[in-house]
Amino acid sequence: MNIDAFAPVPDALEEFVAGVHRGSRQAYTEYRGDSDLRALVAERLATFTGRSVSSTNELIVTPGTQGALFLALAATVQAGDRVAIVRPDYFANRKVVEFLGGVVVPVSMDYLSRTDETGLDLGQLEEAFKSGARTFLFSNPNNPTGVVYGPEEIARIADLATQYGATVIVDQLYARLVYSGQLYTHMRASSIDASQVVTIMGPSKTESLSGYRLGVACGPAQIIDRMEKLQAIVSLRAPGYSQSVLRTWFAEPDGWLQERIAKHEALRDTLLQLFRAVPGVVVRTPQAGSYVFPRLPQLRIPLHSFVHAVRVQAGATVTVGTEFSPDATESVRLNFSQNHDRAVAAVTRMIQLIDRYAM
């Protein structure tokens, strides 16, 4: 999220300052976060996700969604454990598993040949569970493609997790930025047992609050307890004063979120038109979030060099596809959460570079 183009939620700073004035109580919260704020957020997340959340047992506030992801994996994965991970998916998923000494079991997603569901290979997911994986981690909407898991996909993941006794960790960082007409199905509201699902969210992206480093995880008491013990040795707690800013979350002014979604959607549509006019470019329509993941035509230069050229000559930061999947050797991820005209200009220059370097 470019916060200069998309301003933070109103009142965020005021809530922070109020937190500073509360003194010790706000600076030294419980490691899992201030109890009043957890009560507030638990209720809002229950409404949003469609399943109750106990603020005392089932919720932890973390330093950003990244902190929640690290702790959720560290609380469930031991060295040698097999962990099912989608290809493509957020690059840190793989890196955290590797840091913990876990073994990544890839599950592929054929997102380019679908328009409704994500195209997750459920057969491969079952094979992963059969091979011993007891944790499945995925982002929904998917990062980098912006595709959203369909209700049948979520139901099938729930069935498989139930059958094999696996824990599902779902990163829903962009779950509030869902485009018009698109259904969103919450994993934790599926038939899965509450003891088997951890949901990660945070106000860093859609709400432009990244500078405050806030994330949350909700899940079974046993995993949240372990996450809190780990948080005590990793960073103690999410920044105390920042936690106050959670008061603004899911409580934005009327129409605020809708306007933010509409602006992103208009930009998404313009960029898709631009990309689809380029011979050899194939791109799936993002259903949520602010990433687009076009597959480029074959280039005369290595993808890394192209990405460098885009940064220097088009002033746009894109990420090579292989960060998300070793197979995505011809794709790049672009974050289009920017000023509309500037984003269009950057993509126009990027397309000129595609034309220049296409074989």
Next chain:
Amino acid sequence: MNIDAFAPVPDALEEFVAGVHRGSRQAYTEYRGDSDLRALVAERLATFTGRSVSSTNELIVTPGTQGALFLALAATVQAGDRVAIVRPDYFANRKVVEFLGGVVVPVSMDYLSRTDETGLDLGQLEEAFKSGARTFLFSNPNNPTGVVYGPEEIARIADLATQYGATVIVDQLYARLVYSGQLYTHMRASSIDASQVVTIMGPSKTESLSGYRLGVACGPAQIIDRMEKLQAIVSLRAPGYSQSVLRTWFAEPDGWLQERIAKHEALRDTLLQLFRAVPGVVVRTPQAGSYVFPRLPQLRIPLHSFVHAVRVQAGATVTVGTEFSPDATESVRLNFSQNHDRAVAAVTRMIQLIDRYAM
């Protein structure tokens, strides 16, 4: 630090707000921290510690000193590695090593029979290195006792680390709160090679800025690089806006630090008098920091029950000694960084409880 009794550094909040107004640049710093702020802090730490610090290669900003401790250990310790740890020392040291799958090799410190140095058993430290430990972690001033390592101790640690090629990680969280007449020797200014020492500090305690979650580590480029890569998967970065608050660090108004030290010192002296009037209590004079670690007479109730009674009946939070060393079965740590009269009243009630339960 009780921040209601000891207020945060002046201008901390103003610097934070200025950071918010800088927008994206301050929200999305490099993972190792904003480069301008690193330049500032590197220079000040070089002056403070007596050895140069490269802001580009040798410094990382972390979410609190706890974050720096975790990352420094995670960057140097692999599963199965032996790590020398002092007894007693900060309880998280042991916990982080255990999380990483490391093996704790204890090095004892006979702090009660000394008045000058800490009484670290240097023979045991050498044995630890001989047994294969290649990392030595200690806090200076020591947490929980408040004792400060003498120049000969630091020199000898440097010699041993050099001889055995070990990395020394020194947690200097309280290194600015040193009492009158006390010398402080910086590990990194000793004869040790710069590639072998990581120094951890932060403004959470003496400066009462814990609510902003800020810490720093300085050390060799290779370890700092690895810490940054790990930070990218653990929490991305120290809170962006909070980083601005580092401008106030080592730049407090004239006399501010001296007054803070004097108030703590006066309280320390009063509390020592109170404790030393109790038959059976033995306590070493803290030379720095805000902890005191008295050994109590034998009690008729378990130490955990006594600590509970102190919390409920004296309104004081003390920590059982066994958190710091399995041998400290009769000691408790008290943080005396509070309002003077309230701290004296709490310790007076605590002493009544010692009298009541002493055998």
